[in-house]
Amino acid sequence: xxxxxxxxxxxxxxxxxxxxxxxxxxxxxxxxxxxxxxxxxxxxxxxxxxxxxxxxxxxxxxxxxxxxxxxxxxxxxxxxxxxxxxxxxxxxxxxxxxxxxxxxxxxxxxxxxxxxxxxxxxxxxxxxxxxxxxxxxxxxxxxxxxxxxxxxxxxxxxxxxxxxxxxxxxxxxxxxxxxxxxxxxxxxxxxxxxxxxxxxxxxxxxxxxxxxxxxxxxxxxxxxxxxxxxxxxxxxxxxxxxxxxxxxxxxxxxxxxxxxxxxxxxxxxxxxxxxxxxxxxxxxxxx
Numbered sequence: 001x002x003x004x005x006x007x008x009x010x011x012x013x014x015x016x017x018x019x020x021x022x023x024x025x026x027x028x029x030x031x032x033x034x035x036x037x038x039x040x041x042x043x044x045x046x047x048x049x050x051x052x053x054x055x056x057x058x059x060x061x062x063x064x065x066x067x068x069x070x071x072x073x074x075x076x077x078x079x080x081x082x083x084x085x086x087x088x089x090x091x092x093x094x095x096x097x098x099x100x101x102x103x104x105x106x107x108x109x110x111x112x113x114x115x116x117x118x119x120x121x122x123x124x125x126x127x128x129x130x131x132x133x134x135x136x137x138x139x140x141x142x143x144x145x146x147x148x149x150x151x152x153x154x155x156x157x158x159x160x161x162x163x164x165x166x167x168x169x170x171x172x173x174x175x176x177x178x179x180x181x182x183x184x185x186x187x188x189x190x191x192x193x194x195x196x197x198x199x200x201x202x203x204x205x206x207x208x209x210x211x212x213x214x215x216x217x218x219x220x221x222x223x224x225x226x227x228x229x230x231x232x233x234x235x236x237x238x239x240x241x242x243x244x245x246x247x248x249x250x251x252x253x254x255x256x257x258x259x260x261x262x263x264x265x266x267x268x269x270x271x272x273x274x275x276x277x278x279x280x281x282x283x284x285x286x287x
Contacts, residue, residue, distance in 0.1 A: 030066065036094045041101060043067040047185050049117075052169045053177040059164075063178050064121035065114035066092055067186075068101035072108050078190040078215045079110035081179065083199030085223075087172075088129065090120035109192070116202070117178055118170050125165065128156045130284070137286040139276050142234065176205035183213050190215035197221045241265065 030036065030044040044066050051059040067079070082100060084091040091113050100111050115122035135148035160167050179202070183191055192215050195203035200219040207214055245262040248254040258264075279286045 033066070033092070033094075036097070041069040041071070042097070043069065046121075047182055049178050049181050051166065051174075053174055061117060061123035063114060063117060063123075063182060064092060065112060065182060066097055068097060068106060068111040068113065070108055070110050071101075071106055076109045077188070078192050079112050079188055080105050080192045080194050081112045081114075081183075081203075083193065083195035083203045084116070085197030085199050085221075086119075087116065087175075087198045087202075088119060091115050092121055105194075110188075112182075112186070112191075114179075114182065116175050125167075125170065126156060126159045126163070128152055131156075133284050137284050172202055172205055175202055176209055179206055180210050180213075183210065189213075193217045195219055195222075198223050 030039045030042045033039065033042075033044065036042070044064070046062045046064045048060050048062055050056045051061050069075075082091065082096075084096075092115050097113055100106060100113065105111060117123065118125040131152045132149065135145060135152055138145065138148055140148070157167060191213055193203040193206060195201075195218070197220075200222040203217055203219070207217055245265070248258055248261050254261075
């Protein structure tokens with residue numbers, strides 16, 4: 001294993017056999033998509049990339065993408081590439097493709113949606129999604145959660161090793177280089193990037209690696225370029241809570257309605273340490 005594996009480099013997806021995709025094709029053949037009512041504006045394809053871009057003669061994986069053609073007759077020359085969050089969220093699905101295709105962006109620009117490496121239609125990896133969420137839902141503190149996550153990762157790593165998969169190659173840099181290959185193959189001169197959450201981190205790397213191909217970048221709910229998602233997500237939440245407290249104290253109406261909001265919040269958190277709430281979500285009970 002060449003790199004320290006953190007949750008940021010994990011993809012939570014189902015396993016399929018790694019297959020060769022061949023050169024990128026804007027063929028319009030979207031027969032692999034299920035649940036799509038209208039595919040008239042869609043062009044689909046796959047491209048083959050190295051599992052390790054520093055070893056181009058090594059193992060290959062496939063990256064699947066969908067192009068939603070612009071509704072208008074004279075679209076802008078630069079398409080929008082959409083970067084999903086997670087990491088681990090599948091992008092190619094009727095909900096997201098339909099939503100983006102019928103959005104304001106889809107009126108004047110082609111929209112490119114792809115599954116990041118290791119996810120869904122892009123040579124998916126072993127699925128550890130439920131195991132990770134079970135660990136995060138457990139009634140424990142951050143230290144206990146990290147121990148549970150470490151156990152899950154150890155089991156996941158053993159399973160991947162048995163399949164000959166090097167998880168060290170499933171990280172943001174390799175992911176970004178996949179997109180670089182896609183941009184080259186699809187042949188547009190410039191691209192607009194739209195990233196959400198983890199997708200903003202990935203899009204940020206594209207700006208560094210391929211600045212000559214980027215026309216504009218939009219970040220929604222930016223994910224900072226930090227190392228430990230498990231720890232930083234709590235820091236981010238605490239920082240956001242402090243901003244809410246400060247804003248309420250500075251607003252006369254809020255301060256009148258909610259005096260001592262910060263102290264009340266701390267009391268509630270302390271009470272939950274003694275007796276946690278059980279919140280069911282998609283078959284998992286979070287504490």
